[in-house]
Amino acid sequence: MALIPYGRQTISEEDLQAVATVLKSDFLTQGPEVPKFERVIADYCGAAHGVAVNSATSALHIACLALGLGEGDVAWTVPNTFVASANCAIYCGASVDFVDIDPLTLNMSPKSLEEKLKAAKAEGRLPKIVIPVHFAGMPCDMARIGTLAQEYGFRVIEDASHAIGASYGNRKVGSCQHSDITVFSFHPVKIITTAEGGLATTQSEELAKRMQDLRSHGITRDAARMTKADEGPWYYEQLDIGFNYRMTEIQAALGTSQAARLDEWVARRHRIANAYDRKLVHLPLILPVRENGSLSALHLYVVQVDEMKTKLTRRQVFDAMRNAGIGVNVHYIPVHTQPYYQENGMTGVSFPASEAYYDRCISLPMFASLSDDDQDYVVAVLEDIFAGGKDARV
Structure with a gap:
């Protein structure tokens, strides 16, 4: 018999038509489909903003940068995750440490987190960011982690690469009720797919704008943010070092179609x-x-x-x-x-x-x-x- 994989994408005729429509349109990149997909996911999650990128790894990277992670800082995540959950901090010049999992939920143990925070505070080495991972799609105890964030002063990025469609209480994962930013993955084995792709949700307009800049070379065309007068329709300014992390129109159209199911x-x-x-x-x-x-x-x-x-x-x-x-x-x-x-x-x-x-x-x-x-x-x-x-x- 044919191999039964552990995970795989499901592609419908509607998905194929959505992609074909984009291929026949004027835009393959930087058109109307990416903002549409961002709005669909943000609305679904109950978040104010969504920022789509070419992978969840890219989303984790710019989320860390948007929260100011850099040299001399420390980020904590769990050992039971894909390496991207930790590597994103290394990309920023920060260091990484880990918090063990709860053997029952397989997610970050709030008890272990609290014990490690107490010790880190005594040593003067508290994390700047904590990245809990919703392993296998099961939400972490975000209420407890959010309370500890307020007490110890760290920022929170939810790595929800496994968890689009999940919820805790009456809130969808991605609402950022107890975090600054939530990151999703749309790899083919995930719940819905954009072939490759990721998206960050946030309630903060400031963080959303920062991530939007970082995904596209640090460039803006917003006249209100430029350092000198607009020279013409072609004019843009690079305000920071950014990256080419943009999602394509093809990917976004596929994601919007998939999100309906x-x-x-x-x-x-x-x-x-x-x-x-x-x-x-x-x-x-x-x-x-x-x-x-x-x-x-x-x-x-x-x-x-x-x-x-x-x-x-x-x-x-x-x-x-x-x-x-x-x-x-x-x-x-x-x-x-x-x-x-x-x-x-x-x-x-x-x-x-x-x-x-x-x-x-x-x-x-x-x-x-x-x-x-x-x-x-x-x-x-x-x-x-x-x-x-x-x-x-x-």
Whole structure:
């Protein structure tokens, strides 16, 4: 049978038509589609502003710069994330440290964060920015993190690369109720896609304008912000060093079309997760938790091999699944264990919850178009592996 991937995009005829319409139009870049997409996502999230860029990594970078992160500053994030959540601070000349995860939610532990803040305050080395990551689409405890931000004076960027469509309480992730900026990813395996692309939401007009400048070379055409009289329709001024992080019209049109089905796809992911919950509960696996009061976007469905209940290792289960045509994956290798970070201050540093989780985790197929038959096959293969029928015997 064909490989069942852990995630994939779903493209409709409406999506194809939206892209084709742009290709036939006058604008492939810097036209009306990008502002339209920004407005759709900002309105959906309940944010005042949206700034679209070419990737979530770019969005994290300019979010850090907009908040003034620079040399001598420190940003904190979690080890259980993709490297971009930490690298964005390095791009700014700052340093990075980590806060361990809660072993139940797999998100930044508010308790660990508070303990680390107390110690950092005593040492005079508080973070300038904290970047909590909504892992697998499950929102962090943003109310608690926001309270700590007020108490200790740091700024907050929500890395919601997994979490478009998620909510906590009655607010959508992206409303920035407890943060300065929220960043989304639209990579093909995410909830909706723009092929590649990202977007930052904020309630601050000042931060939005700053990020808009930074995504486009630091250039403005706003006469009110120029240093001398407008010389003509061609005139612009570079006010700062910026980057070419712009999103194209093609990407934005695809994103706007996809956004129309966002809630439908999140609901479908929950039906798939509910089926996994029912069908896997008897196996020696630790199943993911979905907290009351929050709605996960369910970008990933991650199980952990329970070493207390089986002699099989994660690697044995992983290899057997791949051999059976199921494209499982691992999210994530703890960032602090990467060679770059080991060579830059993380040698001998341990984050036990993140490391223990990594040793056990496997991401199962989770995407809106996953068929019931394919999901049943995934479950059947797992049952066979733990029963000793596949090539995962110890």
